[in-house]
Amino acid sequence: MTTLTEADALDGLRDALGLLKDREQVAERLLASSAKHSFDPDKELDWDAPFEEGKWFWPPELVSLYDTPMWKRMSEEQRILLSRHEAAALASLGIWFELILMQLLVRHVYDKAATSAHVRYALTEIEDECRHSKMFARLISQGGTPWYPVSRAHQHLGRLFKTISTTPGSFTATLLGEEVLDWMQRLTFPDERVQTLIRGVTRIHVVEEARHVRYAREELRRQMLTAPKWSQEFTRITSGEFARVFSVAFVNPEVYPNVGLDRREAMAQVKASGHRREVMQTGAKKLTDFLDDIGVLRGAGRRLWRSSGLLA
Numbered sequence: 001m002t003t004l005t006e007a008d009a010l011d012g013l014r015d016a017l018g019l020l021k022d023r024e025q026v027a028e029r030l031l032a033s034s035a036k037h038s039f040d041p042d043k044e045l046d047w048d049a050p051f052e053e054g055k056w057f058w059p060p061e062l063v064s065l066y067d068t069p070m071w072k073r074m075s076e077e078q079r080i081l082l083s084r085h086e087a088a089a090l091a092s093l094g095i096w097f098e099l100i101l102m103q104l105l106v107r108h109v110y111d112k113a114a115t116s117a118h119v120r121y122a123l124t125e126i127e128d129e130c131r132h133s134k135m136f137a138r139l140i141s142q143g144g145t146p147w148y149p150v151s152r153a154h155q156h157l158g159r160l161f162k163t164i165s166t167t168p169g170s171f172t173a174t175l176l177g178e179e180v181l182d183w184m185q186r187l188t189f190p191d192e193r194v195q196t197l198i199r200g201v202t203r204i205h206v207v208e209e210a211r212h213v214r215y216a217r218e219e220l221r222r223q224m225l226t227a228p229k230w231s232q233e234f235t236r237i238t239s240g241e242f243a244r245v246f247s248v249a250f251v252n253p254e255v256y257p258n259v260g261l262d263r264r265e266a267m268a269q270v271k272a273s274g275h276r277r278e279v280m281q282t283g284a285k286k287l288t289d290f291l292d293d294i295g296v297l298r299g300a301g302r303r304l305w306r307s308s309g310l311l312a
Contacts, residue, residue, distance in 0.1 A: 031124060088255075
């Protein structure tokens with residue numbers, strides 16, 4: 001793979017979004033932001049406060065069954081219980097994804113200068129993700145729900161992806177995992193209908209993930225300009241397939257029997273739900289617009305993204 005030098009960037013290398021930014025300058029700014037706006041969830045959040053009666057654990061409009069026939073038959077208490085289990089399932093999904101991301105970041109910086117700001121920021125991001133995973137795990141325990149691991153098939157697909165992913169493919173998957181959930185969390189933390197602890201967790205995650213998204217976007221732009229043609233095409237295919245895996249994993253079917261619902265009927269109604277499809281496509285739109293601009297959503301890869309339900 002060819003490497004873009006900082007001189008290339010300063011000499012005016014550009015993509016559809018404009019001039020490429022200097023890699024070290026981006027990292028230095030992100031490091032400065034990390035120094036000012038990083039959080040220790042164990043100290044920032046009140047883990048001893050009881051949950052508030054009648055409050056949601058996830059905004060109802062983002063709960064998978066919202067506005068389906070099954071939802072309309074459910075009591076308010078059962079709807080809130082479902083939001084509690086789905087919040088735990090999303091936290092479990094977040095841990096799975098962040099474990100993958102941390103390994104991909106370590107691979108990315110493995111042979112790069114450890115003294116560079118780019119590497120130092122990657123290590124800082126790994127620190128953030130460690131805290132986030134512990135925070136999500138504590139939230140699951142606090143909520144009194146089961147841990148909801150992804151399916152065994154998705155666990156194996158995650159292992160395969162980590163093995164075969166190229167650098168641009170890794171950053172595309174990183175953005176997929178971060179930006180859809182980030183959109184949901186930006187709706188959650190200011191929502192006073194939602195439990196205070198949930199709002200605090202999502203606020204921390206949103207603030208720190210904004211830096212991760214910036215780092216991944218800048219690096220993916222660089223990679224899609226400099227990677228060999230085969231790597232660019234491989235990124236399009238693998239990212240489309242990962243989008244298909246991720247969109248399925250976003251709803252864990254085990255939540256339904258745990259709140260007294262029929263798993264098969266619930267999954268069928270989620271699949272048929274126009275509201276749910278709109279939620280997922282709206283959550284992914286900022287990302288898919290970006291990927292379209294930089295040349296990821298082309299050919300067979302675009303067809304895979306469409307089949308994932310994340311691209312209209």
